[in-house]
Amino acid sequence: xxxxxxxxxxxxxxxxxxxxxxxxxxxxxxxxxxxxxxxxxxxxxxxxxxxxxxxxxxxxxxxxxxxxxxxxxxxxxxxxxxxxxxxxxxxxxxxxxxxxxxxxxxxxxxxxxxxxxxxxxxxxxxxxxxxxxxxxxxxxxxxxxxxxxxxxxxxxxxxxxxxxxxxxxxxxxxxxxxxxxxxxxxxxxxxxxxxxxxxxxxxxxxxxxxxxxxxxxxxxxxxxxxxxxxxxxxxxxxxxxxxxxxxxxxxxxxxxxxxxxxxxxxxxxxxxxxxxxxxxxxxxxxxxxxxxxxx
Amino acid sequence: xxxxxxxxxxxxxxxxxxxxxxxxxxxxxxxxxxxxxxxxxxxxxxxxxxxxxxxxxxxxxxxxxxxxxxxxxxxxxxxxxxxxxxxxxxxxxxxxxxxxxxxxxxxxxxxxxxxxxxxxxxxxxxxxxxxxxxxxxxxxxxxxxxxxxxxxxxxxxxxxxxxxxxxxxxxxxxxxxxxxxxxxxxxxxxxxxxxxxxxxxxxxxxxxxxxxxxxxxxxxxxxxxxxxxxxxxxxxxxxxxxxxxxxxxxxxxxxxxxxxxxxxxxxxxxxxxxxxxxxxxxxxxxxxxxxxxxxxxxxxxxxxxxxxxxxxxxxxxxxxxxxxxxxxxxxxxxxxxxxxxxxxxxxxxxxxxxxxxxxxxxxxxxxxxxxxxxxxxxxxxxxxxxxxxxxxxxxxxxxxxxxxxxxxxxxxxxxxxxxxxxxxxxxxxxxxxxxxxxxxxxxxxxxxxxxxxxxxxxxxxxxxxxxxxxxxxxxxxxxxxxx
Numbered sequence: 067x068x069x070x071x072x073x074x075x076x077x078x079x080x081x082x083x084x085x086x087x088x089x090x091x092x093x094x095x096x097x098x099x100x101x102x103x104x105x106x107x108x109x110x111x112x113x114x115x116x117x118x119x120x121x122x123x124x125x126x127x128x129x130x131x132x133x134x135x136x137x138x139x140x141x142x143x144x145x146x147x148x149x150x151x152x153x154x155x156x157x158x159x160x161x162x163x164x165x166x167x168x169x170x171x172x173x174x175x176x177x178x179x180x181x182x183x184x185x186x187x188x189x190x191x192x193x194x195x196x197x198x199x200x201x202x203x204x205x206x207x208x209x210x211x212x213x214x215x216x217x218x219x220x221x222x223x224x225x226x227x228x229x230x231x232x233x234x235x236x237x238x239x240x241x242x243x244x245x246x247x248x249x250x251x252x253x254x255x256x257x258x259x260x261x262x263x264x265x266x267x268x269x270x271x272x273x274x275x276x277x278x279x280x281x282x283x284x285x286x287x288x289x290x291x292x293x294x295x296x297x298x299x300x301x302x303x304x305x306x307x308x309x310x311x312x313x314x315x316x317x318x319x320x321x322x323x324x325x326x327x328x329x330x331x332x333x334x335x336x337x338x339x340x341x342x343x344x345x346x347x348x349x350x351x352x353x354x355x356x357x358x359x360x361x
Numbered sequence: 362x363x364x365x366x367x368x369x370x371x372x373x374x375x376x377x378x379x380x381x382x383x384x385x386x387x388x389x390x391x392x393x394x395x396x397x398x399x400x401x402x403x404x405x406x407x408x409x410x411x412x413x414x415x416x417x418x419x420x421x422x423x424x425x426x427x428x429x430x431x432x433x434x435x436x437x438x439x440x441x442x443x444x445x446x447x448x449x450x451x452x453x454x455x456x457x458x459x460x461x462x463x464x465x466x467x468x469x470x471x472x473x474x475x476x477x478x479x480x481x482x483x484x485x486x487x488x489x490x491x492x493x494x495x496x497x498x499x500x501x502x503x504x505x506x507x508x509x510x511x512x513x514x515x516x517x518x519x520x521x522x523x524x525x526x527x528x529x530x531x532x533x534x535x536x537x538x539x540x541x542x543x544x545x546x547x548x549x550x551x552x553x554x555x556x557x558x559x560x561x562x563x564x565x566x567x568x569x570x571x572x573x574x575x576x577x578x579x580x581x582x583x584x585x586x587x588x589x590x591x592x593x594x595x596x597x598x599x600x601x602x603x604x605x606x607x608x609x610x611x612x613x614x615x616x617x618x619x620x621x622x623x624x625x626x627x628x629x630x631x632x633x634x635x636x637x638x639x640x641x642x643x644x645x646x647x648x649x650x651x652x653x654x655x656x657x658x659x660x661x662x663x664x665x666x667x668x669x670x671x672x673x674x675x676x677x678x679x680x681x682x683x684x685x686x687x688x689x690x691x692x693x694x695x696x697x698x699x700x701x702x703x704x705x706x707x708x709x710x711x712x713x714x715x716x717x718x719x720x721x722x723x724x725x726x727x728x729x730x731x732x733x734x735x736x737x738x739x740x741x742x743x744x745x746x747x748x749x750x751x752x753x754x755x756x757x758x759x760x761x762x763x764x765x766x767x768x769x770x771x772x773x774x775x776x777x778x779x780x781x782x783x784x785x786x787x788x789x790x791x792x793x794x795x796x797x798x799x800x801x802x803x804x805x806x807x808x809x810x811x812x813x814x815x816x817x818x819x820x821x822x823x824x825x826x827x828x829x830x831x832x833x834x835x836x837x838x839x840x841x842x843x844x
Contacts, residue, residue, distance in 0.1 A: 196811075196813075196827060198811040198812040198813075200807070200809035200811055201811075204807060206811075208813050208829065213817075214818075293818065305609065309604075309609055312608075313601050313605035313608060314601060315773070315818075315819060316597065316604065316618065316818070316820075316821060316822065321611065322842065323611065323842060324844050325843045325844055326840050326841065327843045330841035332840065333839030333841070334837075334839060335838045335840045336840065338832070342798060342817050342822075343798070343813050343824050343827075343829045344797070344799070344817075345798065345799045345813050345827070346800045347799070347800070347801045347807045347812070348788065348789075348792075348802040348803070348804075349804055
């Protein structure tokens, strides 16, 4: 007798757990051919607010973690993703209709992207910070710190590589995020959440909601406990209205200048967009003057 | 025994204030098409001079001049040459420093010892620092040849008129941009003297354009279609509006907005030094400083004695004629600002906080306020949450370092914070825990062009000074796009 497949219930990923939408709503995800793939959770405004609360908690833990630890955890995500590559290959081929070769390239690039960022965590301060040779008897340094909770609108069209390319730079800097997955790709996004859930990422650092971007994004952009917004997955009028809402709490907004080519080397713009530079001054007193300044 | 000071006024003649000033567009001072505005000397309340302001057509002319200068001269000039112009400006600011200090004090109302010892020297240094970057941009870590953005529209406040002009103009020019800049309507004079220096330095016409007027002019400037970059320093309310208005334009913005800086005094602090630091933190420039230490958090165990000591010291501050070299606290910049500060003081009293003011005599004319301290304040009061922008300190207490961190970070702002403790590890630990762009350990209100400055949260984004300040004027978007 042939095996009757046990299909997965796709839920949300909030605070390290997989809840259904509190609204009880779902929507149907379809593959490239228009066939039914799965029911996905249709997140509500309340789910979004819960996700922001979870992200704020996640931020507290993650921003205190050492840079080395954050690097290891992000590398661990790459390891877990590599281990489930077959599952992602199938999902990508079904949902996007990609050829095996293209789907393989996407999964390979996604794994490599995570490894790239895993190596960034403990270099940010050296590359983006500075010792400041101030003209007074003070020791002064400037160093990058995470911005806080970042709202991300994931891009469509590249369900795994695009998703990872927008999440990885945000968490590399020590931020937590609330991600609204591309509407048509809930299955890849929530399967990636399973990877995250088994990678020692503290609960709440990455939260993924599935549903209607146009319904959820305005609330994310206006939320007073969200510090920054990545509008990659929104365009046209929606993008403009989100930027307007973000201005009410002076959010940092990352807005790509075109359709990002996620297959290219990522650069540092996405890292910089979610980092603050903090300058610290500490007196050195008379000793520094009598001994000459330290510079 | 009475210790009276004899008056020690700086000479007003050095400023050589003209009866009329004009905007500086495309290398020339020309009458603007807007209404004339009188600029008042806050120290006396009298008219100081009259300034011709611009209209929409003048703004358009300034933006076009800046575009021409960008395309034809400034963006194609070797960085080393751009740097030499900036070095020239730095030198000339130093040469005319006494004049600039007097102009600034007369127009702004801040004490002459501050303009003489801080505003003007810091302005010269800011140009000197950025001059040196002009031919070294490839070393910033932003790629082999970072590209300027184009024409920058800049709007600056009245609290540090000359220094803010330097903070805006120097990095923009060093990176190859050209600028159209608008000073505040109450303090247009020092930047127009700087315009003379710029003209004398033979800077190509159109590289720096200075337009005069009030908020409507600033709004027209930042919304002008010919601008590639907007830099604003001022209130959070206006910053928010600018960000909202520019939504969807793709224009790069930096905002340096309000603050409610916490100054945290631990029981082991060197108390006399802490008292001096608190006074510098809140009474420097009459407290009209975005990064002022306006929320004093004192550890409960020393609070009563410490605040008494603080009041005794504040009592000795000399408030009065900004032109007097012995003046510690000068005039509030305008009658309108004086009214706003008094409104906050009323709100503090109405909400139940206790107000103490120095008994120092105040001059009869001009805009003056006694340095004041609110005690028995709670974090929910307006005086603990909102920026007062005046010589008013709000004090609260805490018991543990954790509580100090929570109280300090409990603000939509995040510009500055101060920590006073003799324990090095606690000072450095607090510096990490506080969510603010500038942290001062055992000091306050220190600035240097090599050290970047700017806010977290609703205090704005982008930095000024240091390597990250240059990034604000360069195209740092290195993400590849398919189209």
